[in-house]
Amino acid sequence: MKAVFKTDRGKVRQHNEDNGGIFINPEGVRFAVVADGMGGHRAGDVASSMAIEHMRKSWDDSNSFHTPQEAESWLREKIESVNELLFQHSEQFSECQGMGTTIVAAICTDKFATIANIGDSRCYVYNESGFKQITEDHSLVNELVRSGQISREDAEHHPRKNVLLRALGTEVHVDMDITTIVFEEGDMLLLCSDGLSNKVSEQEMIDIVTDERSLEEKSDSLITLANGYGGEDNITLVLVHFDDETESGGETDVNRKKD
Numbered sequence: 235m236k237a238v239f240k241t242d243r244g245k246v247r248q249h250n251e252d253n254g255g256i257f258i259n260p261e262g263v264r265f266a267v268v269a270d271g272m273g274g275h276r277a278g279d280v281a282s283s284m285a286i287e288h289m290r291k292s293w294d295d296s297n298s299f300h301t302p303q304e305a306e307s308w309l310r311e312k313i314e315s316v317n318e319l320l321f322q323h324s325e326q327f328s329e330c331q332g333m334g335t336t337i338v339a340a341i342c343t344d345k346f347a348t349i350a351n352i353g354d355s356r357c358y359v360y361n362e363s364g365f366k367q368i369t370e371d372h373s374l375v376n377e378l379v380r381s382g383q384i385s386r387e388d389a390e391h392h393p394r395k396n397v398l399l400r401a402l403g404t405e406v407h408v409d410m411d412i413t414t415i416v417f418e419e420g421d422m423l424l425l426c427s428d429g430l431s432n433k434v435s436e437q438e439m440i441d442i443v444t445d446e447r448s449l450e451e452k453s454d455s456l457i458t459l460a461n462g463y464g465g466e467d468n469i470t471l472v473l474v475h476f477d478d479e480t481e482s483g484g485e486t487d488v489n490r491k492k493d
Contacts, residue, residue, distance in 0.1 A: 235342065237264055237474045238449040242457045244429060245465030251278035252427050252470035253286045253335075261298040264342045265289070266472040268355050270427040272401065273324075273333030281320055281335040281403055288316045289339065302414035305341040305348035313337065313350060313402070313410055320403025334401035338369060338425050342474050347417035352402050352410045354428050358439065361421040365440045370411060372400035395432075423474040426456075429467035433460040449473045 243250040251271035258264055269285045271278030292312045299305040316337075324330045336353025349357045354371040370376065374397040378384045384392065402408060417423075422443055434456060442455050453473055460469045 235264060235344070235474065236449055236477050237266060237342075237472065238453050239266070239470075239472045240453040240457055241470040242461070242465075242468065244468050245461050247466075247468055249276055249279055250468045251276070251282055252429065252468040253279075253282035254425075254470050254472060255286055255290065256472060256474075257290050257293045259293050259296045261296075263296075263299060264474065265293045265296075265339065266342060266423065266425055266474050267337065267339040268425045268427055268470050268472055269402075270336040270353065270355050270429070270468070270470070271333070272335065272398075273330065277324075277330045277333035278335065280323075280330055281333040284320060284323065285316050285335050285337060285402060288312075288319060299341060299343055299348075302346050302348055305343070305346070306350075306412045306414065309339060309341065309348060309350040309412055310410065313339070313352070314408065317402050317405075317408045321406060324403060332404065334404035336398070336427070337402050340423055340425060340472075340474065342417060342423065342476075344476070345417065346414050347423060347474075348412065348414045349423075350410050350412045352400050352408060353398050354431075356426055356428075356431050358424040358426075358436075359415060359421065360424070360440070360443055361418070365436065365443070367436075368413060368415065372411075373398050396428075417476055419476050421476045424471060425474075426471040427468060429465075429469035430456060430460050430471055432467065433463040433465075433469075443473070449475055 237256045254268040269282040271282030336355040338351040338355040341348045351369040357368045
């Protein structure tokens with residue numbers, strides 16, 4: 235299994251409030267995660283960094299996951315713990331009041347992938363059935379689309395597109411979506427912040443993730459494309475490819491973040 239994490243400040247923002255990484259526990263299971271922070275005075279940077287660091291430490295102490303139920307239970311417990319940590323921090327420090335972060339995370343085994351998300355950072359899968367979005371955005375605009383009040387085309391340019399209905403750390407309790415899919419050799423996961431998904435179309439994602447280049451090159455191409463379309467937001471992604479071959483230098487972690 236190969237995996238690559240990339241993050242980029244974009245062309246407009248002064249700071250990178252995204253974070254993420256790929257982590258391997260003592261049993262060799264991979265954990266991929268992307269967080270898109272929000273809040274003034276760099277509080278978004280604090281929220282996403284705290285969330286990723288807490289998840290990384292928890293993952294270092296985790297064991298094997300033999301069933302989807304075990305993976306789902308771990309994600310629920312650890313994400314709820316992070317939510318409590320962030321909420322208490324925002325209550326304690328005035329400069330961090332109202333801070334929060336999206337999160338999309340995937341536990342990847344050689345039989346299944348279990349994905350959790352809060353907010354509008356996304357997970358896509360590419361497999362024998364094609365390319366599709368697994369997660370559902372927890373945003374006002376997506377709720378308007380689901381209820382039939384606006385079309386998906388209208389949603390692309392809606393003035394309140396960035397309004398979230400759920401975020402990690404903004405409330406005492408948080409609801410998350412968790413799902414498990416079959417993950418087989420040849421399949422690929424793409425986790426990303428909205429700095430990518432708001433700029434790059436699904437067809438463009440398909441064209442890039444299905445070409446013959448390395449994961450590093452595919453990741454670079456996705457970020458270059460998002461920046462080419464304006465790069466108004468931070469851009470972060472993880473690509474995970476279920477492949478038995480070893481790709482030298484293909485695995486990286488949160489330390490690859492660039493401000």
